[in-house]
Amino acid sequence: MPSRHVWIGRKAMCGEAHAHRCKSCRYVSKAAVNTQADYDYDRPLMKTQVPGPRSKELTKQMGQIQNNTAINFFCNYEESRGNFLVDVDGNRMLDVYTQIASIPIGYNHPALLKVVSDPNNASAFVNRPALGILPPESFVDKLTEGLLTVAPKGLNRVQNMACGSCSNENAYKAMFIWYRNKERGTSIPSDADLSSCMINQLSILSFSGAFHGRTMGCLATTHSKPIHKLDVPSFDWPIAPFPRLQYPLDEHVRENAQEEARCLEETEDLIVKWRHKGMPVAGVVIEPIQAEGGDNHASAAFFISLRKIASKHGCAFHVDEVQTGGGATGRFWAHEHWGAEDPADIVSFSKKLLTGGFFYRDEMETDKPYRIFNTWMGDPSKNLLLAEVLNVIRQENLLAEVTRTGKALLGGLYELQAKYPNLLSRARGQGTFCAIDVCKASVRDKLILQARDNGVILGGCGDLSIRFRPALIFKEHHVHMFLNVFSDLLAAHK
Amino acid sequence: MPSRHVWIGRKAMCGEAHAHRCKSCRYVSKAAVNTQADYDYDRPLMKTQVPGPRSKELTKQMGQIQNNTAINFFCNYEESRGNFLVDVDGNRMLDVYTQIASIPIGYNHPALLKVVSDPNNASAFVNRPALGILPPESFVDKLTEGLLTVAPKGLNRVQNMACGSCSNENAYKAMFIWYRNKERGTSIPSDADLSSCMINQLSILSFSGAFHGRTMGCLATTHSKPIHKLDVPSFDWPIAPFPRLQYPLDEHVRENAQEEARCLEETEDLIVKWRHKGMPVAGVVIEPIQAEGGDNHASAAFFISLRKIASKHGCAFHVDEVQTGGGATGRFWAHEHWGAEDPADIVSFSKKLLTGGFFYRDEMETDKPYRIFNTWMGDPSKNLLLAEVLNVIRQENLLAEVTRTGKALLGGLYELQAKYPNLLSRARGQGTFCAIDVCKASVRDKLILQARDNGVILGGCGDLSIRFRPALIFKEHHVHMFLNVFSDLLAAHK
Structure with missing residues (x-):
């Protein structure tokens, strides 16, 4: 079956605002069959650093009501779709963390919207x-x-x-x-x-x-x-x-x-x-x-x-x-x-x-x-x-898809840790439930923030790990979007 | 403002199936302004004992899946309205317990249905x-x-x-x-x-x-x-x-x-x-x-x-x-x-x-x-x-309404305990958050089941108490529906 995403360029991946950072295009999806193409976005689109000004303002307001110190940013869930979370400053990010692993089939899945709109x-x-x-x-x-x-x-x-x-x-x-x-x-x-x-x-x-x-x-x-x-x-x-x-x-x-x-x-x-x-x-x-x-x-x-x-x-x-x-x-x-x-x-x-x-x-x-x-x-x-x-x-055979996507993700992590042995180690995972360790907590935390500014949401876990928790509709071409962003960050790491 | 419920006859209150049990009509609502008349039912309607055959069958099925020993009956929430809970056997009961005090403004309130149907x-x-x-x-x-x-x-x-x-x-x-x-x-x-x-x-x-x-x-x-x-x-x-x-x-x-x-x-x-x-x-x-x-x-x-x-x-x-x-x-x-x-x-x-x-x-x-x-x-x-x-x-001034309804309820309970001092004692309450004690736990439990078969859902609490936990839209005429059913049960109690 042909895919609309056979070639994913770096520009398309990072969004116009960050296109100047894009140097190369090594990870290219070949097999991705994007069954969710009709409702998913095709790429991140960054307009500000994250959190942007609107998120910062809302976070400040939230501080008047309750503890706001864990808030990453505020979201526009109405505009979020599939694997992409949109924030209140119009930034659209590939979500590889999915609300602490709790969004099963992406944002605003049409099948779920139908359940809510059914008067019965x-x-x-x-x-x-x-x-x-x-x-x-x-x-x-x-x-x-x-x-x-x-x-x-x-x-x-x-x-x-x-x-x-x-x-x-x-x-x-x-x-x-x-x-x-x-x-x-x-x-x-x-x-x-x-x-x-x-x-x-x-x-x-x-x-x-x-x-x-x-x-x-x-x-x-x-x-x-x-x-x-x-x-x-x-x-x-x-x-x-x-x-x-x-x-x-x-x-x-x-x-x-x-x-x-x-x-x-x-x-x-x-x-x-x-x-x-x-x-x-x-x-x-x-x-x-x-x-x-x-x-x-x-x-x-x-x-x-x-x-x-x-x-x-x-x-x-x-x-x-x-x-x-x-x-x-x-x-x-x-x-x-x-x-x-x-x-x-x-x-x-x-x-x-x-x-x-x-x-x-x-x-x-x-x-x-x-x-x-x-x-x-x-x-x-x-x-x-x-x-x-x-x-x-069941209908989209997502467990098999997750297995396939997970192989691409873990394979990519193995490659990166081989290339950056001083930065990365212990790549591991089952399906897309993957993780990799970073040499120091401060470097790990910085990489997560940098990835976010480049359109990819990641989460940490343990002392040194980055955990990958995408939705079940995360495909190989999404893996490549992530790997491209992440490998650029590693290359630029001083 | 005129009310559609100035006179609530016993027939109307207990439902046709139990109308033969109705002997008198002492509690008559005079002031009830039934602002929810457009979506609430006006009376209970009993077709079977509760639980009826369909509830019993479903309870048995539930026992194959999880502990089913606390189940009272199965409900038809689609058909329930306002102060009335409808069960799967078509019985419609005045709900004075409201899912353990957790339904604020009755079943299927139009304002809440509107929230769900709003695509935004x-x-x-x-x-x-x-x-x-x-x-x-x-x-x-x-x-x-x-x-x-x-x-x-x-x-x-x-x-x-x-x-x-x-x-x-x-x-x-x-x-x-x-x-x-x-x-x-x-x-x-x-x-x-x-x-x-x-x-x-x-x-x-x-x-x-x-x-x-x-x-x-x-x-x-x-x-x-x-x-x-x-x-x-x-x-x-x-x-x-x-x-x-x-x-x-x-x-x-x-x-x-x-x-x-x-x-x-x-x-x-x-x-x-x-x-x-x-x-x-x-x-x-x-x-x-x-x-x-x-x-x-x-x-x-x-x-x-x-x-x-x-x-x-x-x-x-x-x-x-x-x-x-x-x-x-x-x-x-x-x-x-x-x-x-x-x-x-x-x-x-x-x-x-x-x-x-x-x-x-x-x-x-x-x-x-x-x-x-x-x-x-x-x-x-x-x-x-x-x-x-x-x-x-706020719009329906429900706190004031609750205070008024509560006075009618507590007043009715005082009357009943004066009339049946060997059965009832310790009537107490604030607003509609009322209770009364029954002489023995077994009598209390029996009265609750009998009330249910006569179209009124009550709950127990403590060793000897019946607790009243209606929704905030419970009006004086609902109090009278309950009091009529309850006083008949007390009169018939041997």
């Missing part, structure tokens, strides 16, 4: 129900046609929630309840149980560098940056070491296996130790790729062994796919790459799935009403949008 | 931003025209969040951060602070019978029912006694003042005790009316004294208005009834405000980015709807 759906947007007691007629069907079509292996049940943190909080609660019922041998608590809730102490084992959210239960398992936890009371729960691997993984198999074996051994020791302390581990929680903590990978063998250790000690195994889930690794769930028969007891999600929640095994079902509960328990209007996102993923 | 708003529904880093252009205006117009006295700032639990979790975090920075005398943490997050221990003081949510930080301050907390690890935080008052409040001033003095004294003792334990109280959290815990009221003097005790000991004072906020007490915030100059440091909200969040004092602002943060931090599409809800409240 209006009620879902204005009458938010208390889903746990008064669900809408269509909700069973929406779950069946939507979330349940992507249920992880062995997990037949799904609990809808509103966001990533409350999904994890409630997944933890489900594990605590399951663990205690298992211990009791009955789901009927004793009077002593009921009157001494404070005394029942259980724990969740998490990993160094993990990020599972910022509400207090989640925060007790989050260890990516001290500023997230500073001053907030926490639980005395075990923290196991996450393997620190060398990349590319297939060139360091022996050393990496040793590192993983060490981490597994320490994990098992901690489970035993915390049981002896009287705070048994009800669940082990882990990300398939530690995202916020710096895109740390581990092998399929590591996760499968960890899952076995959890089972051996009677702990539930919770895979947190809030950032990894939804297709960016080339599979719908990152844990599918493990090829495990029995990958998890609980899998939590949010972000690209537009609604939060967790899948779980039959035996993790709570025994009584109101144990896993809150007023809203999600938002059916998000399930409407999600069902459409899943349709688009 | 479509982008807000399909492009959910990471608000903390990339807010939409209109967000400052939406906050200014929306939430900030109802900012509690002295609280100039507002942090948007997604739901009640995450609003409270983040309000607690804001108080922890504020407290430690105050202790340090600087916002710059020491290296020891940064490396020893686990060791920093602070507490939140809450009250017996309180409900502040179910995520783990909130849950540590929730004490309404053991089943909410069972098996879930918690913090060793102080729990003060909430006054157990006699009603009507104005007939028991002396005894109630004694009870409140006792509770204040114990509260102050606990603050001192926890400081000595090395877990100082960073914040005191309280509901203006304990809702989930059984509609427990306290006097304005109690809250004002409590606020002073908190300030005296350097603790922040957090008023949780998640259930009470949004107008149902006849003021926008229940704490306005205190008449305090300086009511709170933090006020949290959700439910009727459609979005979560908390207002806070300037000095409670966090000092750095990413301390109060998550991916979504709310949802701008909810702010669009909220702005319209606030317009309707």
